[in-house]
Amino acid sequence: IKTRVDNEQLWQALLDGAIQVIATDHAPHTLEEKQQAYPASPSGLPAVENSLALLLNQVNQGHCTLEQVVSWMCDAPARVWDIVDKGRIEVGYDADLVLVDLEREQTIRDADQETKSKWSPWDGETLRGWPVETWVMGQRVYRDGTFFDARQGSEIQFDHARGGYWRNP
Numbered sequence: 001i002k003t004r005v006d007n008e009q010l011w012q013a014l015l016d017g018a019i020q021v022i023a024t025d026h027a028p029h030t031l032e033e034k035q036q037a038y039p040a041s042p043s044g045l046p047a048v049e050n051s052l053a054l055l056l057n058q059v060n061q062g063h064c065t066l067e068q069v070v071s072w073m074c075d076a077p078a079r080v081w082d083i084v085d086k087g088r089i090e091v092g093y094d095a096d097l098v099l100v101d102l103e104r105e106q107t108i109r110d111a112d113q114e115t116k117s118k119w120s121p122w123d124g125e126t127l128r129g130w131p132v133e134t135w136v137m138g139q140r141v142y143r144d145g146t147f148f149d150a151r152q153g154s155e156i157q158f159d160h161a162r163g164g165y166w167r168n169p
Contacts (some may be wrong), residue, residue: 020072074088
């Protein structure tokens with residue numbers, strides 16, 4: 001991750017199928033917390049807020065397809081962790097959707113970050129391809145920078161008896 005070679009190897013592992021999932025835990029540490037000397041500095045970085053836009057930008061650069069991004073970020077995580085009714089648009093599944101605009105260009109700015117951290121390691125980067133709406137359980141919770149009542153979701157359920165990722169999709 002720290003070098004160009006690391007980055008290239010990660011991309012190759014994704015494209016070859018050795019890595020099936022892209023997920024982020026999100027570590028909303030402030031810049032002040034992160035600027036402490038190790039080991040006082042907490043691990044991780046705030047990534048969840050920009051992760052989809054970063055991957056949509058990769059689609060626009062020709063590094064992967066939109067279908068691959070959907071698989072890596074939606075379908076595969078739901079199957080790997082046996083998450084019930086998540087990961088795809090299908091009858092009986094929760095109506096969780098993200099509407100994206102593959103043509104929208106926008107610059108990541110620390111000032112625009114919504115999470116506690118209020119900064120992004122990608123501050124100043126202009127990306128092409130952005131999420132514009134988010135729906136949870138069939139209810140719109142976000143549109144073009146405006147959040148609505150975000151308490152639309154429910155606790156995630158797991159069913160490890162289903163067979164996990166290697167079960168037929």
